[in-house]
Amino acid sequence: MAPDRRTFLADAALDVLADEGIRGLTHRAVDRRAALPTGTTSAYFRTRAALLTALVTRLVQLDQAELRDTAEELPALRTPGDVVDGLALLARRRLTGEGRRRSLARHACAVESVRDPELRAILLPRENPGREALRRFLAAHGAPDVEARTHTLLTCFDGLVFDRLVNGGDVPREALELLVAAATRECPGRRP
Numbered sequence: 001m002a003p004d005r006r007t008f009l010a011d012a013a014l015d016v017l018a019d020e021g022i023r024g025l026t027h028r029a030v031d032r033r034a035a036l037p038t039g040t041t042s043a044y045f046r047t048r049a050a051l052l053t054a055l056v057t058r059l060v061q062l063d064q065a066e067l068r069d070t071a072e073e074l075p076a077l078r079t080p081g082d083v084v085d086g087l088a089l090l091a092r093r094r095l096t097g098e099g100r101r102r103s104l105a106r107h108a109c110a111v112e113s114v115r116d117p118e119l120r121a122i123l124l125p126r127e128n129p130g131r132e133a134l135r136r137f138l139a140a141h142g143a144p145d146v147e148a149r150t151h152t153l154l155t156c157f158d159g160l161v162f163d164r165l166v167n168g169g170d171v172p173r174e175a176l177e178l179l180v181a182a183a184t185r186e187c188p189g190r191r192p
Contacts, residue, residue, distance in 0.1 A: 010058035071129035
């Protein structure tokens with residue numbers, strides 16, 4: 001089924017943002033990318049803010065679908081190796097093909113969201129099966145403060161992906177292994 005016109009334009013805007021950066025994101029650039037007459041995008045999204053909001057909303061939809069698909073492809077997270085395998089798969093997806101394009105757009109939008117509370121609210125991490133599986137894994141392995149550990153592990157993972165997005169290459173498996181080991185480690189000075 002073909003996407004509706006708004007979704008089609010949001011996808012075109014994602015492509016423009018990935019290829020040209022935030023400065024290149026204009027109504028006319030989206031019209032060109034979508035191969036539509038000049039003025040079409042502005043008829044659907046009157047302002048640049050409305051266009052950016054539609055783009056970010058679409059980005060989150062695509063990211064959530066990717067996270068659900070990744071979680072469904074993996075076995076239950078029982079061992080640290082299972083978690084590393086899942087993170088390695090997600091990193092590959094975020095650094096290649098359409099996933100790379102979404103990663104470029106995501107980081108540009110994250111910077112924009114610093115000055116735009118509406119965008120920030122849309123971009124906030126969402127619940128998804130992968131995040132919940134990671135929480136269950138950490139709890140089963142006795143990690144203290146599972147919520148904080150989950151957040152820290154995923155934030156560090158995002159940092160590794162960003163580094164490879166900028167500098168090229170793959171996220172080293174050893175780095176993912178260290179992240180998972182740190183997430184399950186006891187805190188220094190913590191008393192049982």
